[in-house]
Amino acid sequence: MTRVRKLPRRALVALAALALTASAAVAAGSAATADSQAAAPPLGQAVAAAMVGAHGQQAKAYFRTDYVPAPVVEPQRTNGQWAFGTTVIPIPADAREQHGTPESAIFLARSTGKGWQVAFDGTAEFRTMARQAPDSVLSKAEKDLFTTEAKALAENTGLALPWKQGATWGWGGGPHGYGGNTRPFSSIDFGGNGQVLAAAPGRVYKSCRSGDSALVTVVHTNGYRTSYYHMSNLTTLADGAAVQTGTYLGTASTRLPCGGSANGAHVHFTLLNGSGSYVAVNGKTIGGWTFYEGAQAYGGYAKRGGTISYPGSGRLTNYGIS
Numbered sequence: 333m334t335r336v337r338k339l340p341r342r343a344l345v346a347l348a349a350l351a352l353t354a355s356a357a358v359a360a361g362s363a364a365t366a367d368s369q370a371a372a373p374p375l376g377q378a379v380a381a382a383m384v385g386a387h388g389q390q391a392k393a394y395f396r397t398d399y400v401p402a403p404v405v406e407p408q409r410t411n412g413q414w415a416f417g418t419t420v421i422p423i424p425a426d427a428r429e430q431h432g433t434p435e436s437a438i439f440l441a442r443s444t445g446k447g448w449q450v451a452f453d454g455t456a457e458f459r460t461m462a463r464q465a466p467d468s469v470l471s472k473a474e475k476d477l478f479t480t481e482a483k484a485l486a487e488n489t490g491l492a493l494p495w496k497q498g499a500t501w502g503w504g505g506g507p508h509g510y511g512g513n514t515r516p517f518s519s520i521d522f523g524g525n526g527q528v529l530a531a532a533p534g535r536v537y538k539s540c541r542s543g544d545s546a547l548v549t550v551v552h553t554n555g556y557r558t559s560y561y562h563m564s565n566l567t568t569l570a571d572g573a574a575v576q577t578g579t580y581l582g583t584a585s586t587r588l589p590c591g592g593s594a595n596g597a598h599v600h601f602t603l604l605n606g607s608g609s610y611v612a613v614n615g616k617t618i619g620g621w622t623f624y625e626g627a628q629a630y631g632g633y634a635k636r637g638g639t640i641s642y643p644g645s646g647r648l649t650n651y652g653i654s
Contacts (some may be wrong), residue, residue: 351417372586375415376405377447379439385417386452391421391435394514396428404590408571414469415441415448418539418571420547421593429513430593433561433600436547437608438466438538453478453551454607458511474572477535481557485605490554491531492577493619493650494522494601501526501650504598506643507613508629516612517625517632523584523598530579531558531601532653533619537571539589547590548581556611562587562594577653620651 373381380403388400401424407417421435438453440461451457462470462478470478495501505521530536534552548560548567548653563582586594594600603611603618614625614632621641626632634641634648641648 335493362523366554373409373447375410375448379403379405379407379417379419379441381428382439382450382452383421383437387421387435388438394429394432394435394509395423397424397426399424406539406541407630409469411466411468413443414465415439416469418537420541420590422539425591427591430591431600432509432514432519432541432592433547433559433602434590434592436549436559438537438549438551442471452608454605471572473574474535477551477553480606483606485555485611487615488617488654489556489603490653491552491556491558491603491618492529493621493648493653494528494531494558494581494599495524495526495562495650496529497578497650497652499526499650500647502647503634503641503643504596505630506632506634507625509610513629516610518604518610518612518616518631519600519602521598521600521630521643522612523596525556525584525597528560528563528581528584528599530575530577530581532556533574533576534570535572536567536575536579536581538566542587542589545582545585545587545589550575550581551606555606557606557608559602559604561592561600562597563599605623617654620650620654621648 357376383403384400404420407415409416418438421436439450440458441448441450445472450460459479462475478654502523504523507517508519509515530550532552534550538546540547544566545564546566550558561579562585564585564587566582567580584597584599586597603613605611613623620638621634623634624632
């Protein structure tokens with residue numbers, strides 16, 4: 333029979349103290365981890381806060397509202413450490429300027445362990461993060477598109493009108509602001525119940541989805557971007573999918589997936605640069621027509637050779653990319 337040796341009382345006290353110290357250390361570590369996790373905002377909250385900081389004041393000015401509505405955040409791809417998607421500040425119901433499209437951006441986010449680093453397309457930070465993002469979150473083709481430095485924009489935009497080449501549509505609203513009367517006058521309303529098509533090659537992104545409607549943006553390879561609002565029956569192409577001139581995007585309608593107003597079926601077509609800033613359509617050639625703004629929003633005219641077309645009663649034939 334093996335004899336059990338008793339430990340001295342002093343050794344037992346030391347072991348007990350060591351056990352208590354270890355337990356306290358584990359508990360403290362767990363508490364610190366919990367506090368860290370609690371302090372780190374979730375992805376959606378972090379993106380929303382960054383969107384308000386970057387675009388909130390601009391949205392207030394465009395839509396003449398006294399507050400910034402909570403942004404809609406739609407992550408499209410994530411691996412737990414990285415996320416890519418779209419975010420939108422919707423047009424509030426009590427905005428004093430209702431006609432327009434919501435303020436939108438494409439985002440990349442990276443977990444820092446204590447929160448999320450968020451960057452928006454068109455910024456140097458976004459380009460840097462895009463180069464570092466895993467291919468599962470941002471494809472190589474998208475990296476090439478988003479990391480290209482902004483190009484000087486030509487007056488002849490290299491864009492077609494957003495419907496079938498050779499077809500003729502009416503236009504109910506001449507050059508006007510992204511938020512109606514706000515400048516620059518970067519938008520035009522093209523009327524009809526026809527199919528809305530991509531104005532040039534690029535990649536398509538949808539935001540503020542609601543049923544079969546959304547705000548659609550195409551990031552083009554020529555330095556421009558175009559956005560399309562009020563559509564229904566949207567394309568089923570995934571975000572980031574390549575489109576060509578004439579690729580179907582949706583149908584002109586009166587849909588308002590993220591607020592605003594629309595009188596009669598049309599597409600609210602907006603011109604932007606590679607940084608996502610609005611570009612005045614004044615003097616720009618699109619679909620073979622050169623557009624000129626008037627003294628007031630929704631006025632102006634389009635000219636091709638000796639032919640002039642006025643919004644409201646005029647018609648425009650799409651001559652494609654010039």
